[in-house]
Amino acid sequence: MTGQRSAANPGPGSGPGGVPRAIALSPILSARYRPEDLARIAAAAPGARLVMLSHEGLADGPVDDVEVLLHGFLAADAYERLLVRAPSLRWVHSAAAGVERLLTPAARARGLSITNARGVFNRPIAEYVLMMVLAVSRRLPQLLELQAERTWQPLEGRELRDITLGIVGFGNIGRTVAELAAPFGPRVIAMRRDPAPRPDEPPLPPGVELRGPGAFGDLLVASDFVVLTLPLTVETEDLIDDRALALMKRTAWLVNVARGRLIVEQALLRALREGRLGGAVLDAFRDEPLPPTSPFYDLANVIITPCTSWSSARVLDRSVELFADNLHRFAAGEPLRNSVDARAGY
Helix, strand or coil: CCCCCCCCCCCCCHHHHHHHCCCEEEECCEEECHHHHHHHHHHHCCCEEEEECCCCCCCCCCCCCEEEEEECCHHHHHHHHHHHHHHHHHHHHHHHHHCCHHHHHHHHHHCCEEEEECCCHHHHHHHHHHHHHHHHCCCCCHHHHHHHHHCCCCCCCCCHHHCCCECCCCCCCHHHHHHHHHHHEEEEEEECCCCCCCCCCCCCCCCCCEEEEHHHHHHHHHHHHHHHCCCCCCCCCEEEEEHHHHCCCCCCCEEEEEHHEEHHHHHHHHHHHHHCCCCCEECCCCCCCCCCHEEEEECCCCCEECCCCCCCCCHHHHHHHEEEHHHHHHCCCCCCCCCCCCCCCC
């Protein structure tokens, strides 16, 4: 962020004390802003005008002086129109961890500061993954089928200490998955772009083998569960294709809590139908909501959830807290939390 600053106006905002003159708020996390949320945002930027946006981009006031956007559920075309209508926009905060929808050519050309909700969803998503790994290992889907059939048939399960968990994308969410799984004792193979230890990160959870992209094939071959927790970028789109699926065990399960476009869905459907893969837990799809005609609904070895792995009663509080803290930093001219590298895409 650049611009003239003074002791009285340390931040880049043109409002009093460096706060933004106006802040646009689009719907976030499938919920309306509560009065306490709006009060917290207003308190973090005293004097700033709050502009409410609909999903379609309809605003309850002028947007020509909007300098900050909290981006939640905002249609792609509405976002592009807002970039044109808000020439003063400096900073966009994503209420999601993924920012591929924000890094449009127009946004890149403007040099906007982009931040995301990294850290907000770690716990609920990691708990979701662990729930699904336990459910599949202990044969819960089959047990529920037997219950519906009124059939008494004990089934043998697997202990988690006997499985290998592959985590593709070892950021905040991937690390939290490994931390929650650690007491159960599985082998964990994790992968990220740079596996070298970082000076600001804690030690690896017990049992984690951290590797680079060159080990992707080995991870697929060894894992009983392959968990996708990586961002969607040009490099990661269509990562799980026919070739990748052919490397996985016939008994392995794929768990996607990231983005639908990481997977070539037709390739996954073929592998599931032909018995070349044990199953899949899918919380993200290329087209959402998933239409009722989707063939994924017809497969007994697929667990479908409607993009809810992130959901918890605490998420909205953490989201607003992060945004409010960054508003304070914006007004003070301090570095923003969770800044996104536009070149890397996350």
